[in-house]
Amino acid sequence: MCIQHLARIWVQQGAAQLALESWRAPQGGPPAVMSSGDAPSSAPSAMWVVKEAFSSTIAFFKAERNFKMRWLHDDGFVGYSQMSSEKSVKVVRHRKYNKNRDYFVNMHQDSGTPKGTSLHRFNYYPEPTRGRESSTGFAAHRDLTTLTLLFSNDSEGFQICDPSGQWVDVPFVPGTILLLAGEFLHFYSNKRFIPVMHKVVVPSENHPGYRPRCSLIYFEYADDDTPMWPPGDDPASPDSPAPPSVKELLEKRLFKARVEGAKYTSS
Ligand SMILES: O=C(O)CCC(=O)C(=O)O
Numbered sequence: 001m002c003i004q005h006l007a008r009i010w011v012q013q014g015a016a017q018l019a020l021e022s023w024r025a026p027q028g029g030p031p032a033v034m035s036s037g038d039a040p041s042s043a044p045s046a047m048w049v050v051k052e053a054f055s056s057t058i059a060f061f062k063a064e065r066n067f068k069m070r071w072l073h074d075d076g077f078v079g080y081s082q083m084s085s086e087k088s089v090k091v092v093r094h095r096k097y098n099k100n101r102d103y104f105v106n107m108h109q110d111s112g113t114p115k116g117t118s119l120h121r122f123n124y125y126p127e128p129t130r131g132r133e134s135s136t137g138f139a140a141h142r143d144l145t146t147l148t149l150l151f152s153n154d155s156e157g158f159q160i161c162d163p164s165g166q167w168v169d170v171p172f173v174p175g176t177i178l179l180l181a182g183e184f185l186h187f188y189s190n191k192r193f194i195p196v197m198h199k200v201v202v203p204s205e206n207h208p209g210y211r212p213r214c215s216l217i218y219f220e221y222a223d224d225d226t227p228m229w230p231p232g233d234d235p236a237s238p239d240s241p242a243p244p245s246v247k248e249l250l251e252k253r254l255f256k257a258r259v260e261g262a263k264y265t266s267s
C-alpha cells in the first residue's frame with residue numbers, strides 16, 4: 001500500500017491565527033528563504049515581524065490542547081499535539097519498539113530547545129513568473145523531518161506527488177495547517193508512513209487570482225545524534241555500516257543543495 005501522508009489540522013482560535021495575520025504585514029519582500037534565530041534589529045523589521053509570527057506559532061502549540069485534526073489519508077495515526085512542550089509524538093508503532101511508547105518521544109527531547117535542530121522557516125515567493133506558464137519556487141523534495149507543519153497564506157502553488165506520480169495542487173483551506181510526514185517518521189514507523197514528495201510552483205502573473213505565496217513552516221526533527229533509521233534497517237543495503245545521524249544527513253543534504261545551486265534548502 002502506498003499512501004503518502006499529508007494531513008490537515010483545523011486550527012480553532014489562538015496564536016496560530018495571529019501568526020497567519022502577522023505574516024501578511026511584511027512589505028517589499030524578505031529574503032526568499034530564511035530561518036529564525038537572528039537577533040532583532042533596533043527597529044522592528046519585516047524579519048522581526050516574521051519571527052514574532054514564529055513565536056506565536058510555537059506558543060500556540062505549547063498552549064493549545066484542543067485543535068482539531070483530520071487526516072486526509074486516515075489510517076489511525078493519532079498525531080501530534082503540544083509538540084514542543086510535551087514532545088508528544090504519539091502513536092508511532094515501530095515493530096521493534098511498539099511496547100514502549102516513550103521510545104519515540106525520547107528521540108525528540110531537544111525539540112523546542114536551543115540544542116535542537118527543529119526550526120521554523122518563512123518562505124516568500126514574491127515574483128510571479130513572467131512570459132511563461134509557471135516556474136519552480138521550491139524544487140521537489142521530501143523533508144527529513146519527523147513531521148512538518150506548514151502554514152500558508154491564501155495562495156496557490158503547493159503541490160504533492162500522488163502515488164501514481166501525478167503532481168496535484170493542495171488547495172488552501174482557511175484556518176488550517178498542513179501536516180506532512182517526513183523521512184524520519186517513515187523509517188521509524190516501519191515504513192508505514194510515506195514521506196510526501198512536494199514542491200512549490202510559482203504561477204504566472206497572468207494567472208487569475210495570483211497572489212505571492214508566503215509560508216511559515218515548522219520542521220520537527222529528531223535529536224541530532226539519533227540514527228536516521230533503526231540500525232539494521234538500512235533502506236539501501238542491509239549490510240551497510242551504521243546509519244547517519246539526523247544531523248549528518250541534514251548537513252549532507254544542505255551541502256548538496258548549495259553545491260548544486262538549487263533554489264531550495266533541503267529540509
Ligand atoms: O514554502 C512552501 O510552501 C513549502 C516549502 C518546503 O517544502 C520546505 O521549505 O521544505
Ligand SMILES: [Fe+2]
Nearest residue numbers: 142143198267
Ligand atoms: Fe519541504
